[in-house]
Amino acid sequence: MTATLSPTSTLFRFATAGSVDDGKSTLVGRLLHDSKAILADQLEQVARTSADRGFAHGDFDFALLTDGLRAEREQGITIDVAYRYFSTGARSFILADCPGHVQYTRNMVTGATTADAVIVLVDGRKGVLEQTRRHLAVVALLRVPHVIVAVNKIDLIGFSEDAFADVAAQARAVAAELGIDDLHVIPVSALEGDNIVDRSQRTPWYDGPALLELLETLPAADQLEQELEPLRLPVQLVLRPQGGLAPGIDPAEAERLRDYRAVAGRISSGVVRVGDRVEIFPGGSATTVTGIRAAGAEVDEATAPQSVSLEFDRDIDTARGALVVAAGTVPTGRREFDAELFQLDARTLTPGIRVLVKHGTATVQAIVAQIESRYDLDALTHEAAQTLETNDIGRVRLRLAADLPLEPYATSRHGGSFLVIHPSDGATLAAGIVRD
């Protein structure tokens, strides 16, 4: 029996970053429009509003497709991440359209944490600007698997190979400085559609893929995590239905399930098979997997990022917040660690304050022991700092009330990411990644 549904396309998540002037909305609109993701009534609504705003007949203000809030349309700005959906024969896409204004770094961080790829828009006439560097720096810190620099408005620089080569070289230099190793640079015209869905006849000197072609073929982060990392499963809850079995289970089966007990969670990396030896953090007790349900159905094996429940060969004292790992790979529990924080809340983060840290399914009390430095996104250097303000990225030391199985973000996006939460009002203060 297999857990896999119909073998259609896989899912790919990407985010776009860039300012309004770079043509980001036009690019998003073009992608949606050319992949036929915009339906007639949506287009009609956009056309009507575009005409009201003085756009020439037949021209669309594509920003209207993603600026969903009244305030956004009134002020002509994008406030919040908007999610859009489209699919091609090869894949389904979830697009997080992130505002590019510097004061909205939090949205950029939001989009980048779940993205398999980020597209950074650059105006081909202006080249790599300070803002491009900032976007690339955030993307590099968050280790987005694939980075695409779309050099836009190639039509306005005469489809010039030399002009493109200049911008591409600038982008590659910044990426190298930041340690981005998976970089793709594409010459595009979002307005006219060159190299968006199909390869353009007007850039014969470019022999790489069109943007959509690239998005259809890059491996998703899930695939990478499932193949390269050992099993990790944060325990969400323990299922123990006892008398509360679902109706309709036949009596013999109900008898077999009388003592059913399983840990439920979503596999964050790796593969698990019936018969595998696993260990549990905390405590380190070892056991064997005797049964797996993926989305409720019994299976022999499951992989990241499936939601499963695991039965073990003996009762293990475990609860929400625990971590099931492949035997021999238990992370060391840590009470004090260095992190990079993205300060997202409007309040200032100061040394000594008490917070909550949510890591996997565990939430523990913590103290900001020390703030070491702030990352200067323009100079790409760290400068000494005592506090972190909104949109600052900084290095801090955190002290925890209980051990957590922290792993460096560089080797595990799941094991190395956490939220910093205000202990009384519950606001998310910062996004954090474990440094080493």
Next chain:
Amino acid sequence: MTDTITAPATALSTLDLLEAEAIHVIREVVAEFERPVLLFSGGKDSVVVLHLATKAFAPGRVPFPVLHVDTGHNFPEVIAFRDETVERLGIRLEVARVQDYIDDGRLQERADGTRNPLQTLPLLDAIAAGRHDAVFGGARRDEDKARAKERIISLRDEFGQWDPRNQRPELWSLYNGRHTPGQHVRAFPISNWTELDVWRYIEHEGIALPPLYFAHERDVYARDGMWRPVGPFSPPRENETVERRTVRYRTVGDMSCTGAVESDAADLAAIVAEVAVSTLTERGATRADDRLSEAAMEDRKKDGYF
């Protein structure tokens, strides 16, 4: 021992991945909240969320009740389906009735006769009465531009209000559902599903739906470019001609605001094929309530609507 890890041969499909995400969300909410409830209308999206909940807790039963805000204008077939479903799954049904509020004067019937906007008050009262700190819904981000900006776990104040400019950032797959007394969250496990994903999933899983979704003959009349049903809450006006046509519903709301589309799609495979080539969104095609203005959904959500 486990040093070498080989990937399984079968790649996960889009539906597998969406299902895994939805079950993760449902389990997070059940683990972190005391008294969750699912808004269940009998419409396809809430049916899918309930189905996902059965899978999340199998072989146990769904560990939370469902809540239906009954406008009094529901299709009788949908009410019957609702009752059969909760009976079959052995879960508790809570019902908040708009009619009760109209009868005792807490709400006034609207001039246009639609009751969809009247649901908010009974909903908020039912959430408070049930002391529900988390409310699951079947909303999807592809439905509407305002919904495209809503979080999967979305905080509401004690008036049920959504503050779109002050939402918590949604990072990795770490959901922050912490709240203070009086606040609750709305949880949308199928936020990232499209209409076509929902139909493909229903087909794959063989999920039962109210018969309205399938092509059937019905007395209808044309209004605002949709086929409206002839019924006690939606009589035709004098100049509107009643015809018998083969129609089906793409969304199931009130009789007074939901239109049907002409269709011969009588089974799930035919519906999937029809939705895949549709050139209209489901709300644009069938919901009069969303045509009120470009920000109709945003305004209702801010007031505590689903």
